[in-house]
Amino acid sequence: MADMDDDELLDALGVEVAPLKASSRTQREERIIAGFEDILRFYQAHGRAPQHGEDRDIFERLYAVRLDQLRKLPEAHALLAAMDAPGLLAGASSSVANIDELDEDALLAELGVGDHVPAEDDITVLRHVRSSVEKRVAEEVADRSPCPDFESFQPLFEQVEQELKAGVRKALRFGRDASVADGNFFILVGQLAYVAEVGEAIKAPNGESDARLRVIFANGTESNLLRRSLQRALYKDDTGRRLSDPDMGPLFSGEAEPDDIESGTIYVLRSKSSHPFVAEHRELIHKIGVTGGKVETRIAGANKDATYLLADVEVVATYKLHNLNRVRLEAIFHRLFGAAQLDLTIEDRFGQPVKPREWFLVPLHVIDEAVSHLRDGTLTSLTYDPRTASLVVAGNS
Known part of the structure; x- marks a missing residue:
């Protein structure tokens, strides 16, 4: 037995060795298959074909474009028929219109599967055939x-x-x-x-x-x-x-900005709504706003505006300020008292649900204190603690 070669030894053991078959697929076909396998994995994970849309994950959008392109290729239908159990290739194309203007070579180039791949896009760096690490990252981010x-x-x-x-x-x-x-x-x-x-x-x-x-x-x-x-x-x-973290200033700068007003008024409103929750907490529920004109003009017709809870309002406090940035100032107050924002849904005049965002469960004396800190430049270090209904140093609430 020592004189037997490998083939003779296997033959003596009764082991038949089938010759290795060379792959019958071209490089182009292998890449089309690899690209379609990504789409199948998406279908298996989500139970649907990938879709277009700015609200979709970037990889889903990429797969959707790829699927549209494969649907345009007759050779892809024949090549992938055995794999396409869900019938993805039979669906209607929903990609951008200029896909119809591309020939087969251009479509394959978009997929990164063309016969003549540029040097920077050779088989090791295909645009749409990602490494196992990139695929794992894509799956983790897209798995929502x-x-x-x-x-x-x-x-x-x-x-x-x-x-x-x-x-x-x-x-x-x-x-x-x-x-x-x-x-x-x-x-x-x-x-x-x-x-x-x-x-x-x-x-x-x-x-x-x-x-x-x-x-x-x-x-x-x-x-x-x-x-x-x-x-x-x-x-x-x-x-x-x-x-970035919120930048609280500068509110009173020497240079004018588009939303700056020479003088303005911070106003605090209290609602006269008959809503049960509002009626019960009326003394605590306030709306804070900023206007460069008259407050009376701003609140005219409040009982027809869902922003004002579809009810008349009472002006309980006003503060005059100069050279301020109105938009930034309102954003600061909304951030400061965000933890105490009123969570209330009402119906507008047309019966549609509305959730006003500019009302807060904050005592009036705390708003007055916040304006004082605003004027002396110390508001940036404070935050509102709803548990104690007071302003505290940020990070200590």
């Missing part, structure tokens, strides 16, 4: 579910949008500061994302520290992803941004 308590987070997103418009917050390119902490806001694939919870530290496979996050998105979904997955996704997203 409906947020069951989104109504408690929605006011935060609305407040942040107001602060961005008023210049109280800034959107900064992600990277210079790559930290992720509880309470941080980011923009990921065009959507606001809020880090609601940071779990206990865990050790990643590479030995570095990581943590599981609860991230809430402005479209009412949430994701339980790892901190490093979020960081990688923000790095890879050209539009990924970190939102």
Whole structure:
């Protein structure tokens, strides 16, 4: 037996060896299959085909474009028929109109599966065939579910949008500061994302520290992803941004801004609504606003405006200020008293539900104190504590 070669030994053992078959697929076909496998994985995870839309995850939008393109290719239908149990290729195309103007080579080029791939897009760096690490990141970020308590987070997103418009917050390119902490806001694939919870530290496979996050998105979904997955996704997203903490000033600067007014009035209103909750807490419920004109003009017709709870109002306090930025000032008050924002839904004149956002459960003397701190420049260090109904140093509430 020592003189037998390998083939003779296997033959003596009764083992038949089938010759290795060379792959009958071309490189082009293998890439089409690999691209369709990503779409199938999405379908298996979500129970539907990927869809277009700015509110969709960037990878879902990418898969939707890819699926539209594959539907245009007759050879793809024949090649993928055995894999397409859900019938994804038979669906109607919903991509952009100019897809119809592309020939097969152009469509394949968009998929990164053309016969003549540019040097920078060779098989090792295909645009739409990602490495296993990138696929894992994509799956973690895209794996979202409906947020069951989104109504408690929605006011935060609305407040942040107001602060961005008023210049109280800034959107900064992600990277210079790559930290992720509880309470941080980011923009990921065009959507606001809020880090609601940071779990206990865990050790990643590479030995570095990581943590599981609860991230809430402005479209009412949430994701339980790892901190490093979020960081990688923000790095890879050209539009990924970190939102700065609120900038409370300058309110009284020497240079005029578009929303500056030479003199104005901070006004505090109390509602005369007969709504049971409002009637019970009337002495605590106040609306805070800023106007450059007459307060009386501003509140005329309040009983027909859902902003004023569809009821007449009483002016309980006014404060005259000069050279102030109206938009920024209103954003500051809304942020300061955000924890005490009135959570009340009423029906407007047309029977549609409305949730006014500019009323707060704050005693009048606390508002007066806040204006005093505003005038002497010390308001930036304070926050409102609803438990004690008082202004406290930020971080101590």
